[in-house]
Amino acid sequence: MQAEHEGGNHMADPYPKYARLRERGAVHRVRTPFGGDAYLITRYAEARAALNDPRLSKHPKNAPAFLREAGLVTGDAGPLGVNMLSCDPPDHTRLRRVIGKAFTARRVLALRPRIQEITDDLLAALPAGEEVDLIEGFAFPLPITVISEMLGVPVSDRDRFRTWSRDLISTASAPEVRQRREAAATALTGYLSGLVAERRERMDRELASEAQPDLISALIVAADRHGELDETELLGELMLLLVAGHETTVNLIGNGTLALLRAPDVLGALVADPGLVPAAVEELLRYDGPVERATLRTAVEDVDVDGVTVPSGSLVVVALNCADRDPARFDRPDELDLARPDNQHLAFGHGPHFCLGAPLARLEGTIAFTSLLGRFPGIRLACPPERLQWRSQSAMMILRGLETLPVILG
Numbered sequence: 461m462q463a464e465h466e467g468g469n470h471m472a473d474p475y476p477k478y479a480r481l482r483e484r485g486a487v488h489r490v491r492t493p494f495g496g497d498a499y500l501i502t503r504y505a506e507a508r509a510a511l512n513d514p515r516l517s518k519h520p521k522n523a524p525a526f527l528r529e530a531g532l533v534t535g536d537a538g539p540l541g542v543n544m545l546s547c548d549p550p551d552h553t554r555l556r557r558v559i560g561k562a563f564t565a566r567r568v569l570a571l572r573p574r575i576q577e578i579t580d581d582l583l584a585a586l587p588a589g590e591e592v593d594l595i596e597g598f599a600f601p602l603p604i605t606v607i608s609e610m611l612g613v614p615v616s617d618r619d620r621f622r623t624w625s626r627d628l629i630s631t632a633s634a635p636e637v638r639q640r641r642e643a644a645a646t647a648l649t650g651y652l653s654g655l656v657a658e659r660r661e662r663m664d665r666e667l668a669s670e671a672q673p674d675l676i677s678a679l680i681v682a683a684d685r686h687g688e689l690d691e692t693e694l695l696g697e698l699m700l701l702l703v704a705g706h707e708t709t710v711n712l713i714g715n716g717t718l719a720l721l722r723a724p725d726v727l728g729a730l731v732a733d734p735g736l737v738p739a740a741v742e743e744l745l746r747y748d749g750p751v752e753r754a755t756l757r758t759a760v761e762d763v764d765v766d767g768v769t770v771p772s773g774s775l776v777v778v779a780l781n782c783a784d785r786d787p788a789r790f791d792r793p794d795e796l797d798l799a800r801p802d803n804q805h806l807a808f809g810h811g812p813h814f815c816l817g818a819p820l821a822r823l824e825g826t827i828a829f830t831s832l833l834g835r836f837p838g839i840r841l842a843c844p845p846e847r848l849q850w851r852s853q854s855a856m857m858i859l860r861g862l863e864t865l866p867v868i869l870g
């Protein structure tokens with residue numbers, strides 16, 4: 461098996477290259493820029509199996525040495541700290557249960573009116589008939605405002621979070637990027653510790669009950685009263701929720717709007733029948749998902765993937781967006797089809813680490829597209845698609861999203 465290099469026009473359109481890889485095999489050895497190789501899984505069936513395979517560990521202690529040397533993970537944790545996305549059972553099961561209890565479907569549903577209100581305010585502030593950046597004006601502020609309010613983080617701090625979060629998830633290997641990543645982790649940890657301390661004090665003063673409305677308070681109760689997680693885990697989970705809560709949904713709105721603008725028939729159908737929006741959200745997630753590749757996994761035993769042995773100790777990367785265009789699973793996978801039956805895409809992952817925020821993301825996506833198209837049915841791109849800037853990432857890239865999306869609203 462040959463090592464594969466990335467390159468060319470990968471950011472603008474990764475799909476032709478993914479199609480070639482998928483045709484050639486379910487798994488490929490790819491070069492990373494960090495002095496080691498990874499195994500990239502490209503087909504749907506194998507991707508789904510890998511996401512559910514306990515032999516593929518999420519714990520940084522199992523990660524290959526070259527990733528540690530590049531500063532992407534430390535022995536205990538990655539730059540995001542100790543959290544459920546970077547651990548295996550039984551810790552994962554415990555943390556997921558604790559956070560899941562605080563992050564209930566009821567809590568999410570109760571947010572509907574507030575998400576609608578935030579959406580309406582953002583859209584009302586956008587001028588019609590002139591060029592606006594939909595990322596800056598809508599796709600970014602919506603999810604960050606929602607997750608900040610849900611956690612109980614002052615919304616006024618959201619620009620600081622944007623910088624920290626971007627630095628935290630950058631995987632480029634240049635020393636200055638590494639330094640920024642480490643500085644962001646320290647700054648964000650310090651900020652969140654302060655917030656937790658302040659909340660603890662307030663809860664003591666007010667003799668708050670367990671019915672505190674925000675998630676930070678709920679997690680403090682879980683930690684302090686029930687001993688269900690320690691302080692490092694508490695901060696790690698808050699960091700994960702903040703980053704996961706806004707770095708992804710922004711791309712659902714951005715990539716999704718772009719896909720619709722490039723498929724006028726589908727856009728027209730949605731404008732005519734907003735009842736199709738929930739199905740459209742699923743199809744947009746499949747068609748050009750916000751998380752291009754699942755977070756890193758390491759084989760802790762030899763694992764056979766479609767006849768290829770992935771040796772124990774290897775880094776494994778599941779190419780979600782590639783798997784979601786697999787013709788063996790989806791008919792006419794490169795078409796946007798709102799009536800696609802049985803749309804079990806992998807955009808939210810699969811198995812034990814399936815996205816905890818999926819109900820929130822789906823709700824935000826449904827409200828965002830319904831309101832955007834309801835108010836601006838004549839929305840159009842303000843530049844040729846080839847001129848659009850995608851956020852640049854390294855070959856270890858995980859997220860896929862636009863830097864800006866210039867549109868004219870009407």
Ligand code: HEM
Binds near residue numbers: 546701814
């Ligand atoms: C995990 C995608 C929104 C919180 C994941 C994973 C994916 C994903 C693919 C699994 C990664 C892996 O297995 O390596 C998405 C997409 C979103 C989105 C496409 C938006 C459209 C959110 C939101 C939140 C969130 C809004 C929270 C506020 C989480 C958490 C995990 C996770 C906590 C870790 C779950 C675990 O390890 O058990 N997400 N996500 N996500 N997501 Fe999301």
